[in-house]
Amino acid sequence: MPDSSTGEPRPPRAPRIYHGTEYTPLGRRPRNPPDAPNHLGPTLEWLQPTVRDKYISALLIAGILIVYLTVINGDFRWIHWWIMWVIIIGSALLLFRGIGNHWTAAGINWVQWREDWVDTYQLTRIQFSADGYSRVLRLKDAHGNKIHSFKISEIQRNPDLWDLVYNGILHSVASGNCDIDTKTRHILKIPYELGPRPTRSERTRGRRRRG
Known part of the structure; x- marks a missing residue:
């Protein structure tokens, strides 16, 4: 086991199924992280979506819904249906808030x-x-x-x-x-x-x- 305070020496590279790479941010602190089990040692690595990630995801789901509604209706008449705007905006807000919990x-x-x-x-x-x-x-x-x-x-x-x-x-x-x-x-x-x-x-x- 590496040293509980410094984390050194770091363990060897582990085999992976997914190979996307996103390292712990060094230029900022995490936003409102949940309580960690500090009695087991400090946090050495963390991952959290940025505010930009949250906005991009929200806009993406809104765009997908807009395209879907336009295709199934064959035109833009759906823009006059207020319930559709409630669905689009509500879905974007839910995704925006949900991604923020991915700590x-x-x-x-x-x-x-x-x-x-x-x-x-x-x-x-x-x-x-x-x-x-x-x-x-x-x-x-x-x-x-x-x-x-x-x-x-x-x-x-x-x-x-x-x-x-x-x-x-x-x-x-x-x-x-x-x-x-x-x-x-x-x-x-x-x-x-x-x-x-x-x-x-x-x-x-x-x-x-x-x-």
Whole structure:
């Protein structure tokens, strides 16, 4: 484990599914972040949409709705229907506010998604799942803390943040006290030799998926 205060030495690069890169901002502080588990060490990496991101997303959804309404009606008569403007403006405002809640942060041995956090070195369950169109991780630690639906694309946007989290995941799996199935191991590229050996049926299913 790296030093809990300095974060050094940083863990090696973790394998990733998504390769977009967005590092922790150095020129500004986060806006109204939720309380972090500071008793586990300071926040070393974080990710938060900028105000510009929020405006762009809101304008984009408004533009999509305008184009959609125009196409299905064949003209612009819908602009005289006040309910359509309520839908467009309401959708843009909801997206604007919703994106602002996409807070992700990590320390040496913890990760936080919005207000929820877990101790990454004491995970008792790591499960890969799907939440709508998103691929997510469901995490639980030995203290009962849970992150129910952590978007993998979100957590991997910041490579340095993901490195910290993945290092903790490896330690948890190696401890033998973490429930992780073969599918999740395969998705996260966790060696089967790490932690309790999978059963013969699990190894067979894993090889079939890789094939």
